[in-house]
Amino acid sequence: MNWAxxxxxxxxxxxxxxxxxxxLLVVDMxxxxxxxxxxxxxxxxxxxxxxxxxxxxxxxxxxETFHKMFVADPLSGIIKxxxxxxxxxxxxxxxxxxxxxxxxxxxxxxxxxxALFGMNVMVSASxxxxxxxxxxxxxxxxxxxxxLRRDSVPATEAAMKYFVLGALASGLLLYGMxxxxxxxxxxxxxxxxxxxxxxxxNTVLLVFGLVFLVAGLCFKLGAVPFHMWVPDVYQGAPTAxxxxxxxxxxxxxxxxxxxxxxxxxxxxxxxxxxxLMIVAVLSMALGNITAIAQTNIKRMxxxxxxxxxxxxxxxxxxxxxxxxxxxxxxxIVYVLMSMAAFGVILALSRxxxxxxxxxxxxxxxxxxxxxxxxxxxxxFSMAGIPPLAGFYAKFAVIRAAANAGLVPLAVFxxxxxxxxxxxxxxxxxxxxxxxxxxxxxxxxRADMRVVLSLNALALLGLGVLPQQLVAxxxxxxxxxxxxx
Amino acid sequence: xxxxxxxxxxxxPILFGLLVLATGDDSRAGLARWIALVxxxxxxxxxxxxxxxxxxxxxxxxxxxxxxxIESLNINYHLGVDGISMLFVLLNSFTTLLVVIAxxxxxxxxxxQYMAAFLIMSGLINGAFAxxxxxxxxxxxxxxLIPMYLIIGVWGGPRRVYASIKxxxxxxxxxxLMLVAFIxxxxxxxxxxxxxxxxxxxxxxxxxxxxxxxxxxxFAVKVPMWPVHTWLPDAHVEAPTxxxxxxxxxTLKIGAYGFLRFALPIAxxxxxxxxxFMVTLSLIAVVYIGLVALVQSDMKKLxxxxxxxxxxxxxxxxxMFAGNTQNVYAVEGALIxxxxxxxVSAAMFMSIGVMYDRMHSRNIADYGGVANKMPxxxxxxxxFAMANAGLxxxxxxxxEFMVVLGAVQVNFWYxxxxxxxxxxxxxxxxxxxxxxxxxxxxxxxxxxxKDVNKREFLVLTLLAxxxxxxxxxPQAFIDKMHPAVNxxxxxxxxxxx
Numbered sequence: 001m002n003w004a005x006x007x008x009x010x011x012x013x014x015x016x017x018x019x020x021x022x023x024l025l026v027v028d029m030x031x032x033x034x035x036x037x038x039x040x041x042x043x044x045x046x047x048x049x050x051x052x053x054x055x056x057x058x059x060x061x062x063x064e065t066f067h068k069m070f071v072a073d074p075l076s077g078i079i080k081x082x083x084x085x086x087x088x089x090x091x092x093x094x095x096x097x098x099x100x101x102x103x104x105x106x107x108x109x110x111x112x113x114x115a116l117f118g119m120n121v122m123v124s125a126s127x128x129x130x131x132x133x134x135x136x137x138x139x140x141x142x143x144x145x146x147x148l149r150r151d152s153v154p155a156t157e158a159a160m161k162y163f164v165l166g167a168l169a170s171g172l173l174l175y176g177m178x179x180x181x182x183x184x185x186x187x188x189x190x191x192x193x194x195x196x197x198x199x200x201x202n203t204v205l206l207v208f209g210l211v212f213l214v215a216g217l218c219f220k221l222g223a224v225p226f227h228m229w230v231p232d233v234y235q236g237a238p239t240a241x242x243x244x245x246x247x248x249x250x251x252x253x254x255x256x257x258x259x260x261x262x263x264x265x266x267x268x269x270x271x272x273x274x275x276l277m278i279v280a281v282l283s284m285a286l287g288n289i290t291a292i293a294q295t296n297i298k299r300m301x302x303x304x305x306x307x308x309x310x311x312x313x314x315x316x317x318x319x320x321x322x323x324x325x326x327x328x329x330x331x332i333v334y335v336l337m338s339m340a341a342f343g344v345i346l347a348l349s350r351x352x353x354x355x356x357x358x359x360x361x362x363x364x365x366x367x368x369x370x371x372x373x374x375x376x377x378x379x380f381s382m383a384g385i386p387p388l389a390g391f392y393a394k395f396a397v398i399r400a401a402a403n404a405g406l407v408p409l410a411v412f413x414x415x416x417x418x419x420x421x422x423x424x425x426x427x428x429x430x431x432x433x434x435x436x437x438x439x440x441x442x443x444x445r446a447d448m449r450v451v452l453s454l455n456a457l458a459l460l461g462l463g464v465l466p467q468q469l470v471a472x473x474x475x476x477x478x479x480x481x482x483x484x
Numbered sequence: 485x486x487x488x489x490x491x492x493x494x495x496x497p498i499l500f501g502l503l504v505l506a507t508g509d510d511s512r513a514g515l516a517r518w519i520a521l522v523x524x525x526x527x528x529x530x531x532x533x534x535x536x537x538x539x540x541x542x543x544x545x546x547x548x549x550x551x552x553x554i555e556s557l558n559i560n561y562h563l564g565v566d567g568i569s570m571l572f573v574l575l576n577s578f579t580t581l582l583v584v585i586a587x588x589x590x591x592x593x594x595x596x597q598y599m600a601a602f603l604i605m606s607g608l609i610n611g612a613f614a615x616x617x618x619x620x621x622x623x624x625x626x627x628x629l630i631p632m633y634l635i636i637g638v639w640g641g642p643r644r645v646y647a648s649i650k651x652x653x654x655x656x657x658x659x660x661l662m663l664v665a666f667i668x669x670x671x672x673x674x675x676x677x678x679x680x681x682x683x684x685x686x687x688x689x690x691x692x693x694x695x696x697x698x699x700x701x702x703f704a705v706k707v708p709m710w711p712v713h714t715w716l717p718d719a720h721v722e723a724p725t726x727x728x729x730x731x732x733x734x735t736l737k738i739g740a741y742g743f744l745r746f747a748l749p750i751a752x753x754x755x756x757x758x759x760x761f762m763v764t765l766s767l768i769a770v771v772y773i774g775l776v777a778l779v780q781s782d783m784k785k786l787x788x789x790x791x792x793x794x795x796x797x798x799x800x801x802x803x804m805f806a807g808n809t810q811n812v813y814a815v816e817g818a819l820i821x822x823x824x825x826x827x828v829s830a831a832m833f834m835s836i837g838v839m840y841d842r843m844h845s846r847n848i849a850d851y852g853g854v855a856n857k858m859p860x861x862x863x864x865x866x867x868f869a870m871a872n873a874g875l876x877x878x879x880x881x882x883x884e885f886m887v888v889l890g891a892v893q894v895n896f897w898y899x900x901x902x903x904x905x906x907x908x909x910x911x912x913x914x915x916x917x918x919x920x921x922x923x924x925x926x927x928x929x930x931x932x933x934k935d936v937n938k939r940e941f942l943v944l945t946l947l948a949x950x951x952x953x954x955x956x957x958p959q960a961f962i963d964k965m966h967p968a969v970n971x972x973x974x975x976x977x978x979x980x981x
Contacts, residue, residue, distance in 0.1 A: 365594070365597075365638075369508075369509070369597070376630075380630055385626055385629060385630060385656075386622065386623035386624075386626045386627050387623050387627050391623070391626070395619075395663070395667075398663075398664070398667065399557075399667050399670070402664070402667045402671065403667075403671060407664075407668070410664060410667065411661075414660045414661070414663065414664055415660070417660065418653065418656055418657050418660055421653060421656055422649070422653060425633070425649055425652060426649075428633070428634075428637075429637060429645055429648075432634055432637060432638050433637040433638060433644065433645050466554055467553065467554045467555060467556070470554060470556050471555070471556055474556055
């Protein structure tokens with residue numbers, strides 16, 4: 001490698017993050033247990049530093065480096081800003097929770113930051129190998145995080161399940177990648193796209209590879225029929241880790257989808273569109289219908305995630321700039337909703353008590369009307385009721401599908417959002433209509449109270465004034481993907 | 485000042501609602517009530533210029549406001565009212581004021597949230613009537629489900645949970661299909677959500693039929709028309725008095741308004757083709773639901789069924805346009821009936837609420853001889869019952885008379901069937917009135933009743949004045965709506981094929 005011509009600027013945020021995590025690892029060795037909150041502060045500082053470096057390294061046009069294995073473009077830039085914000089919020093939300101459960105260890109922070117590093121690499125990958133490395137880095141960090149409470153049986157079980165199924169999915173992905181390599185002679189996304197578009201690739205091999213890639217991707221997204229791990233992992237993992245799994249990685253997975261299918265396999269749109277359509281329809285149907293039967297709120301949110309991924313795919317599978325930006329908007333809004341929902345659940349949990357059942361939310365309006373209001377906004381946003389952000393997200397993907405001529409799919413999505421409304425209403429019903437069974441005070445750290453409030457109110461703000469974020473997503477997609 | 489009066493009538497109540505919400509728990513309920521009253525009064529006073537400064541010379545939109553909202557999709561914050569929607573903005577602001585006063589000391593549990601929900605809903609309803617952009621309309625139209633869901637669910641009766649979820653899902657089902665229709669029209673109209681653009685666009689017959697079905701499902705549930713009316717008795721019975729008043733007086737009207745604003749002008753050929761079907765449903769509502777009302781033992785349920793029957797009259801009047809292109813009587817009658825029913829049904833629910841607050845029963849059998857103990861209240865109720873039955877000189881008569889007049893020009897038998905409402909309406913209303921108000925004092929609970937207090941007197945007087953005023957001089961309202969209705973009829977008379 002020629003160091004003199006190597007341009008490190010596009011990867012500066014990642015390099016900074018990596019250096020900071022390594023420093024944190026050393027610092028963690030040197031400090032005593034009672035001063036562990038230093039790690040918390042340093043982690044937040046790291047994230048702020050990342051955002052600053054990201055801002056400084058901003059590029060309006062795609063810049064490649066590391067022999068075209070790594071790319072910095074507005075799409076990755078914007079997603080990374082959100083990743084930093086989300087990770088910071090995750091740390092703020094979970095601080096009390098993990099402290100109450102003997103998880104307030106250095107590993108929690110370093111693993112979370114390693115997961116973030118993996119996501120960053122995924123988001124900026126322009127080569128199948130980089131994509132894979134990023135994905136594995138994320139996954140391995142998450143497996144370990146789930147099992148961080150090693151004496152908890154459900155958590156260990158969830159980690160095991162996630163690990164085994166995740167390894168299977170990685171295998172499928174690799175297998176698909178190798179077939180694509182066989183057909184096109186390259187692992188580089190832009191070259192793959194060029195070879196496929198020129199018609200020189202072996203179509204049979206390509207389609208086979210595509211099937212494996214789609215299967216692997218759906219696994220990571222948690223879309224039906226590769227969704228089995230989602231409810232068990234969401235329920236089994238400590239809520240703090242569920243919050244992490246259910247938020248930032250979905251953003252990374254969206255970019256993953258864009259890179260592989262949108263950029264690399266664009267010429268095979270007619271092939272993967274059909275596959276994703278089946279996956280989207282099944283995800284929306286199964287996710288929404290199964291969620292109705294749940295009594296455990298974490299499990300219910302897991303099924304709701306499955307259905308949300310279906311909606312995201314509805315926008316994505318149109319294969320045009322409009323659809324991609326609507327799916328990006330959906331992913332961002334979904335992450336905000338998921339964060340707010342789990343944030344409230346974390347706020348209601350305390351030492352010796354896990355908020356797990358929908359019944360645990362009973363009478364929340366009586367106990368603390370502010371958190372009830374925040375959860376109310378979140379639930380109605382998830383149900384897609386205006387004027388909340390979730391409505392606009394659903395509207396955008398449905399409109400993109402209808403514009404692409406997929407009217408039956410759009411109508412189906414609309415009907416599914418009606419079914420979805422039912423179980424979100426049940427949560428609101430528990431909070432507002434039922435009497436409280438538990439009168440214990442809800443004590444939440446001030447920083448979490450502020451961030452959580454901003455988080456949920458952002459759903460209202462983005463619903464009333466969606467213009468800025470819509471335009472941001474649109475310009476990111478248009479500037480980053482050369483085919484548009 | 486008059487350039488953004490519509491924005492004010494939307495946002496002032498919402499801001500006051502948020503302010504009320506900020507007063508917090510029940511320890512500051514008194515403050516919450518006063519802020520709510522100021523907010524409701526401000527909303528009503530701000531809405532008055534809509535009526536007084538309204539120009540009757542043309543049927544187009546007035547008080548228009550236009551700002552880009554979501555530029556990438558060409559969605560605009562476009563507001564405006566014509567002679568039709570202006571009346572409902574006014575009616576809504578007036579009803580909100582009454583609801584705040586009516587709930588003054590009745591609501592002791594989470595007062596701030598109760599008042600805030602009504603104020604926020606009032607703003608959203610005004611927005612739905614004033615929106616000229618389809619997505620803006622949809623946002624307001626759907627947004628009002630949230631406060632109504634909470635109102636029924638938190639302050640409602642024993643089966644409130646069932647009723648609130650049924651209300652929510654029923655209305656959501658309809659409106660989601662309307663959203664798909666909007667998205668389809670957006671593509672057809674050249675990337676705009678302007679309702680006016682939708683109305684001027686040529687559409688093939690098959691497409692018009694599909695659009696009409698989407699609008700029908702959305703608005704018929706809201707009206708509600710037979711056979712999708714079943715949510716209404718549940719919601720009404722379980723809702724608190726204020727909730728019932730707003731539901732009956734305003735939210736039902738949005739359904740009928742939707743037919744006039746969307747279904748008829750956007751799909752006129754389909755509307756004409758399906759008008760027989762719509763008239764049939766309306767007549768079933770008038771006759772069959774009238775009979776159902778007769779056998780109710782619960783006062784609120786009775787008035788709820790009477791609402792459905794009266795709304796059947798409204799849809800009947802609207803779909804009389806098809807028979808005779810100059811038939812403005814029926815449509816204007818329908819509009820008058822809508823406004824009148826807004827006052828009368830609010831008054832009926834208020835009266836029942838007054839009794840319920842004292843007796844905690846809505847059962848007709850638990851009452852009897854109330855007039856002996858509550859003479860002032862009984863005289864008010866007498867007036868409202870007569871209006872509900874459509875007695876001349878009350879507002880209830882004017883609309884029904886005009887609709888029947890219009891119907892005669894189209895088909896005598898429509899008119900004959902519709903006119904049965906004058907019999908059934910009188911039968912169920914007056915029979916209930918007789919059993920509850922007249923006769924000997926039925927039991928000790930009735931004997932302990934106290935007559936209306938000042939607050940109740942104020943609300944009942946305001947309602948009585950409007951009911952009588954509208955019955956004696958309906959021309960004030962007809963003049964305002966006439967140009968808009970004329971334009972609408974002329975627009976719908978032209979084929980869009």
